[in-house]
Every structure is written in C-alpha cells, then in structure tokens.
C-alpha cells in the first residue's frame with residue numbers, strides 16, 4: 001500500500017471551539033489581492049555575489065517576472081515548453097505572457113480566483129481557527145500533533161514468542177492512542193526543544209500579525225507563510241519561528257546564520273534547541289493556495305492522491321497535472337514558474353531521487369536525464385553564502401574550493417561551521433569536530449577560540465577543545481595536564497605551542513581510531529595527508545550523495561559474561577560485511593583458535609589424568625579385594641588403564657599442563673604449534689584420549705564449542721590452516737581484548753521490496769554501528785566507557801536463556817545463579833544515567849540450547865522463576881505449533897514477561913524483546929533488523945508528514961487496534 005501519507009497527515013479538520021469566550025480580536029482569513037500574488041523570492045545571488053550585499057528580497061509582480069523570463073539570457077529558461085517533457089532543446093518560444101499567467105492562475109483558465117482563494121479558507125470559522133492554531137494556513141502544525149497520536153507498537157513478545165519483527169499500529173487519530181512509543185516521543189520532543197504546541201502558538205502569533213496588518217508586501221508574507229515550512233525534521237521549527245525579516249543584508253557580515261535542516265541525523269540528542277542561530281531564507285511560495293491535499297493545478301484530489309512536489313515552492317501536483325505543471329523539467333521537479341529559482345533547502349536531500357510517479361509517467365532515460373539535471377544544474381547548487389566558515393559566509397570560489405578538495409566536508413548543508421586550517425578539523429559551530437577535511441584550504445575567516453564551544457582549557461591550534469576531544473586525547477595517551485595549548489598538524493603529529501619537538505602522533509595508535517569511532521570523533525582519512533593538493537577550478541564535482549551522509553546510528557550491545565554478545569557481534573560482521581574479517585584479522589584469529597585448541601586438549605588431558613587416577617584406584621581396590629583383574633580395563637603388570645598413554649604423549653601432556661598452569665600458553669604458541677602438531681595427531685588417535693573425549697561432558701571446564709574444534713584439531717593445528725567464518729563464529733576469545741569492539745554496517749537491500757524506489761532505498765542505506773562492550777562479571781572496569789555512549793540510539797541487552805540452571809561462584813565464595821547475575825546487571829544498566837531515555841532491546845539468546853534444556857531441567861532452578869507454572873497441554877509436541885507451544889516457547893514467553901515487568905517497574909517504559917539463536921545467522925539478522933525498526937520509527941515519527949510514501953498507511957493504522 002503506498003498511500004501518500006504526507007498528505008494524509010497534513011489534512012486536518014477544524015474543530016469547533018468550546019473554550020471560554022475570547023476577548024481579543026480573532027484572526028480572519030483575508031482575501032488575497034491576486035495582483036499582488038508574489039512570484040519571486042530572493043533573487044538568486046551568484047551573478048552579483050562579489051559586488052553587492054546580497055541577498056535582496058524584492059517583490060516582483062507577475063508581469064515583471066514574465067518579462068524577466070522572456071528576456072532571460074538562459075536559453076533553457078525561455079525554451080521550456082510546459083507540456084513537452086524532455087524537450088530540453090525545445091524549438092518554439094512558447095513562453096508568452098499567456099502561458100505564464102496561465103500557470104500562475106491569472107489568465108483565462110485561472111485555476112484560482114480571488115474568491116476561490118478565499119473559499120479555500122471558508123468553513124474554517126474564526127473560533128475554529130483560533131482553537132486549532134494555524135491549521136488553516138499551515139496544516140503541518142496539526143499534522144505534527146497527529147503524529148504523536150499515531151500510537152505504534154512494534155512487536156511485543158508475540159504469543160508464541162516466535163515472531164520478532166511484526167509491527168502494529170494502534171490508533172490512528174484518537175488522542176489517547178499513544179502506545180508503546182510514548183517514551184520515545186517524549187525524547188523527540190526534547191530533541192527538538194520545541195513542542196508542537198509551542199510551534200502552534202508562535203505560528204498563531206505570526207498569523208495574527210498577518211491578519212491584523214494584512215500587509216500586502218511579499219517580504220512580510222514570506223515570513224508569515226514560511227511558518228508553513230514543512231516540518232520535515234524535528235528541528236524544522238526554527239526556520240519559520242525565527243524568520244528574520246530584514247530584507248537586504250551586508251554581504252560579509254555574519255548575520256546569515258543557520259540552523260541545520262537535518263541536524264537530527266547526527267548527534268541526535270544534542271543541541272536541538274531553538275536557541276540555535278536562526279536562518280534567514282526566503283522561500284518561494286506556490287502561486288496558488290489550495291485546500292490541503294488537493295492538486296495545485298486541477299484542485300482535485302484528496303490527501304490520498306499521489307502527488308509530485310515542486311522543489312522550490314512545495315506546490316503538489318497529481319499524476320494528471322504534473323507534466324503540464326512542471327514541463328520538461330530542465331532543472332528537475334519545479335513548477336514551470338519556479339524554473340530559475342533556488343530550491344527550498346529542506347528539499348536538498350531529495351535532489352535526484354526520483355519518485356514512483358515520475359517513473360511511471362516517464363521512461364528510464366527521461367527520468368535519468370531529469371534527475372541528473374535536478375542534481376547538477378547550477379541554480380540547484382548550494383548557494384555559497386549559506387555556508388559560513390569561522391564566522392564568515394563563503395564566496396563562490398571558496399565553496400568550490402571546499403567542495404572540490406580531496407577530503408571535502410561530508411553532508412555540506414547550509415549552516416555555520418568552524419574549520420581548523422592547520423589540522424583540517426571541521427565541525428559545526430559550537431560542536432565537536434565532525435570530520436577531518438583537507439587542511440590549508442583558503443576558505444572562511446580565522447578560527448575562533450570558542451568555535452566549538454569547548455570549556456576544557458585545553459587548546460588545539462587556538463581552539464578550545466570539547467570535553468569529548470579531551471577524553472580522547474587522554475585515552476590516546478596525550479599528556480593534558482596544565483591546560484596545554486597544542487599545535488596539531490594534519491598528520492596528527494602534535495607539539496606544545498612554542499616548542500619545537502613533536503611529542504607524538506594523536507592517531508598513531510591503532511586503538512585511538514576505534515576510540516574515535518566510538519566517541520564520534522573524526523580521524524584523518526588516508527588521503528588527507530597529501531599537502532598542497534591542487535584545487536580543481538571546475539564545478540565538475542557532483543553534489544555529494546546525500547545517502548552516504550546519513551548519520552550513523554549506534555547500537556550498543558551488552559550482556560553479562562557468556563550471554564553471547566561476541567557471537568552476535570561476529571554474526572553481524574559475517575552477515576553485513578563483504579569482507580567480515582581482514583587477512584590480518586584472520587591470521588590473528590587463527591592463532592587464537594589454535595591456542596584455544598591446545599587449551600581444550602589441555603583440559604581433556606587433565607581429565608584423562610583424573611580418569612586414569614580413578615581407574616587405577618578402582619583397579620587397586622579390586623585387586624586388593626579379590627586379586628582378579630577388571631576385564632578389559634587394566635593390564636596388571638604395568639598398572640595401565642584404558643586412560644594411560646605412552647611416555648612420549650605423557651611428556652607432552654605434562655609440558656602442556658605446566659604451560660597452562662603458568663598461564664603462558666599464548667606466549668608459546670604459535671611457534672609451538674608447528675612443533676607439536678604431529679604429537680597432537682598421535683594423541684587424537686590414541687585410545688586413551690578417545691576414551692577421555694567420550695566422557696567430555698564430565699569435564700566442567702570444557703566449553704561445549706570445544707568439540708567443534710577438537711574434532712578437527714589435526715587440521716586446525718596445521719600451519720596452512722585458515723579459519724572459516726563459521727570457525728570464527730564458534731571461536732572463543734576472538735573479539736577485542738580491551739572489551740570494546742565496533743563494526744559499521746548497513747542492512748543490505750531486502751530482496752522482497754517490490755520496487756527499488758529510491759525513496760525506500762534510504763532505508764537500506766541507513767548506517768549503523770554495532771558497539772560491543774564486554775562485561776566481565778558486570779562492568780566493573782568498563783563502566784568508565786558507559787559515559788561515552790551519550791549518542792547511542794539503542795541498547796541491545798543480551799541474556800543467555802540457558803543460564804537459568806547455571807551457577808557460578810561470586811566474590812564472596814557463594815554459589816549464585818547466572819540468570820540472577822544477568823538480571824542484576826540488567827537492572828544496573830537500565831537505571832544507569834547514561835541510558836536514561838534510551839530504548840532497550842532485550843535479546844533472549846541461546847534459545848536452541850534452552851529448548852533442549854527445558855525438556856530436562858525445570859525453570860524453577862532459578863529462584864527468580866519460582867512462580868513458573870505453565871499450563872501444559874497434554875498433546876504437546878516438540879514441533880512448533882501455535883496451539884501447542886513447546887516447553888521452550890512457554891519458558892521464553894515467561895522469561896520475557898519477567899524482564900518486561902522488571903523494566904517497566906524500573907523505568908516506567910516498555911522493553912522490546914526478541915528471541916535469538918546467536919549461532920544462526922537468520923536469527924541474528926532478524927533481531928538486528930528489529931532494532932532498526934525501533935529506531936526507524938523513532939526517527940520517522942517526528943517527520944511523519946514529510947515521508948512521501950510510507951509503509952504505514954493510515955488504513956493499517958486503524959485496522960490494527962488493541
């Protein structure tokens with residue numbers, strides 16, 4: 001179903017006002033003077049950029065624009081035929097007064113008359129208008145309110161506990177329909193720093209002004225109507241609310257200040273307040289005002305009609321009208337009347353991303369050509385003065401320098417940035433660095449000490465650095481005592497100011513890069529060390545692909561020791577990376593696996609000694625009793641048992657056990673590996689070892705994965721062995737030694753998506769970073785890491801289901817149930833201040849062994865589960881059956897509920913849970929996609945109104961209810 005939810009959400013009904021009598025004057029929808037219908041906004045600046053103070057906002061009348069257009073020097077402009085589609089080189093100059101005024105709705109076929117403009121607002125009684133805020137002029141306000149009513153529930157534990165990715169909508173429009181995600185909605189409110197309500201009031205205020213003064217000049221209308229700015233992102237409020245009304249400005253003065261259009265795609269929880277600098281930007285309004293949801297040309301259709309949007313004025317056209325309204329689209333999707341105008345910056349991300357509608361209407365070649373033009377044509381490029389570097393707006397060639405350097409800033413959007421020319425560090429004004437771009441570029445002003453708003457008293461190249469940078473420096477081993485001023489070069493070499501000798505290289509250590517990744521700090525890219533690079537002077541570089549620049553979403557994976565986090569981490573690598581493990585990594589892992597194998601062999605040899613001892617004891621006992629031999633087990637003369645080995649093997653065994661006891665096993669292998677491989681082969685072939693191996697379940701220290709490796713010991717210990725992905729998956733101790741590992745990935749495009757529509761594609765191109773933090777016996781030492789995870793989007797907490805009958809000795813020497821330890825760890829994490837307001841996804845892992853275990857061992861082995869009284873059907877079968885769940889499924893469901901209740905009691909929020917078999921790729925894939933779904937919704941919710949197509953139609957919303 002692909003209903004256009006955007007419009008669905010924008011549509012709103014006026015609500016009758018029942019409140020107290022209103023004392024002040026009520027706003028009225030005033031007929032607009034058609035002659036004054038504005039058609040121009042800011043004059044596109046480039047031609048004058050060097051000489052004048054720009055931009056200048058001038059009201060331009062419809063006739064004026066027509067004459068301007070016809071006399072325009074741009075061939076493209078004048079030859080546009082509103083009806084031909086690909087006629088970029090159209091021959092007839094059919095742009096006459098008539099055709100333009102027609103498009104403007106002023107001519108004979110006027111689509112909107114003064115009265116119809118008025119009509120559009122009819123039916124909105126003053127009271128309603130008042131009570132409903134600014135909905136008549138800008139439906140987005142009410143749509144934002146609707147947003148929060150879209151209760152949405154991503155799979156709770158399904159009855160049988162098997163499905164983990166189902167989603168449901170609960171309640172479409174009723175105001176109490178907030179379910180499940182209410183907490184995350186709270187979060188998004190916080191992010192935006194402005195509640196929908198506050199927007200309402202400010203929008204309303206401006207509308208009041210509008211109506212009171214009824215100023216006909218466009219410049220002021222601009223600001224009023226801009227309140228209607230599509231609420232694409234949580235922070236969008238800033239545009240309309242703070243629209244600066246000053247028309248002209250002084251070119252070099254940094255009064256052009258910005259907030260980000262999509263600032264939420266990074267640092268989600270930071271700096272989203274309306275106290276940010278405001279944007280000064282005029283937006284061209286559609287030539288006509290129409291009822292929400294209808295086509296701007298034919299005025300037909302409803303909110304459900306699929307529409308294409310003009311990149312400039314936001315006018316929307318239905319399938320029947322779009323080609324007529326947009327013509328040949330020489331600059332992409334713009335109304336014919338908007339050609340030559342800069343695009344609405346909020347739509348920059350959509351440049352070149354074709355809609356389904358156009359794909360249907362046009363052939364492939366046409367689509368490609370239009371999208372290319374849309375992306376690359378001059379007028380659609382980022383205006384240089386929208387980029388402010390070190391407090392100064394850029395000139396045209398500065399922007400080109402910036403964009404065409406070897407390491408250009410990623411996701412360059414209008415905004416204020418700081419740039420440290422010496423090191424190449426680059427960031428948003430008032431924030432930590434986000435990237436290291438090419439150094440020594442001649443752009444912007446000199447860097448200011450407070451550029452990143454740091455308060456650490458530590459300086460890098462004259463800039464006071466931020467807390468997180470200081471943390472990184474310290475962890476990277478840089479001596480930071482005494483408020484030093486550092487001089488950092490682009491290669492990371494640093495010295496203290498005033499001193500000559502280099503003290504070290506900040507990014508020199510391997511660990512520092514990982515650290516930076518975790519702290520969201522940039523590291524130099526490989527090519528950035530090249531100095532004096534040539535700056536190409538052409539605008540050949542295409543605009544950076546926005547898809548690449550989506551911010552990475554961090555998933556923190558934690559769990560009590562042995563819960564399976566490293567298995568899931570490795571599984572993610574294998575699932576989503578083309579090269580899950582590099583050659584170097586494999587080489588290293590090989591050694592780990594080989595030493596693991598020796599370790600398992602050692603444990604078995606230890607067991608062999610014990611078994612031998614026991615046999616000998618039995619033997620002696622028997623001999624002393626009746627003097628007879630125990631048949632088949634002992635050779636009387638040599639005191640040999642089934643478990644005895646020859647001296648050569650015995651010597652090896654003694655040596656290995658000694659090494660293991662001294663804890664130096666790893667230091668001795670791999671060198672020893674080559675030497676002893678033949679002995680291992682002999683050992684494996686021996687009767688005694690085989691007999692021991694048969695009794696391996698009696699050896700407590702031998703992990704269950706051991707058999708996977710020991711049975712292939714001979715092969716694995718060969719020098720040319722290379723571990724397979726599965727070997728690595730099963731291997732112990734192959735993930736990072738310091739307890740921290742991370743992997744960046746994105747989910748591959750799902751194969752069952754009906755259409756490779758680029759609008760949907762973004763979903764598969766979301767980037768994620770899975771960070772695994774190991775918790776040896778609760779976090780202890782690693783707790784220091786937790787505070788670094790301020791920008792983690794979700795915590796994935798892993799619990800081993802099969803721990804319920806496992807016990808371990810705690811520090812006081814008491815035997816404690818491992819599930820209880822997991823629970824305690826869970827409690828301390830969900831209540832940890834670092835994770836306040838962060839969603840938790842509980843993975844109940846090792847379901848495979850749990851299912852087996854449940855057939856043997858009662859769940860009540862764990863005290864926490866002593867109230868487990870399942871209703872077990874008599875004709876229970878072990879196969880999955882909805883009506884007759886297995887014991888494993890019943891147990892899983894019960895444990896999931898236990899954790900959910902615990903979580904809810906501790907946080908008042910909802911815990912997401914999923915069942916996992918860590919060793920099965922599909923299961924881990926499903927679990928991680930579930931995490932993605934949770935985040936997606938979290939992100940989608942605030943900008944619900946902008947999503948062109950959504951999987952979640954309102955119909956689905958209402959058909960699924962609680």
Ligand SMILES: Nc1nc2c(ncn2[C@@H]2O[C@H](COP(=O)(O)OP(=O)(O)OP(=O)(O)O)[C@@H](O)[C@H]2O)c(=O)[nH]1
Nearest residue numbers: 561562563564565566567705846847849917918919
């Ligand atoms: N049967 C079964 N075993 C699993 C599963 N997931 C992990 N394991 C095994 O459980 C053991 C512990 O898993 P790890 O992934 O190392 O657990 P961890 O969370 O990294 O534990 P620490 O390294 O102690 O912090 C390994 O031997 C895994 O092979 C599963 O789904 N089923």
Ligand SMILES: [Ca+2]
Nearest residue numbers: 566567732733
């Ligand atoms: Ca492990």
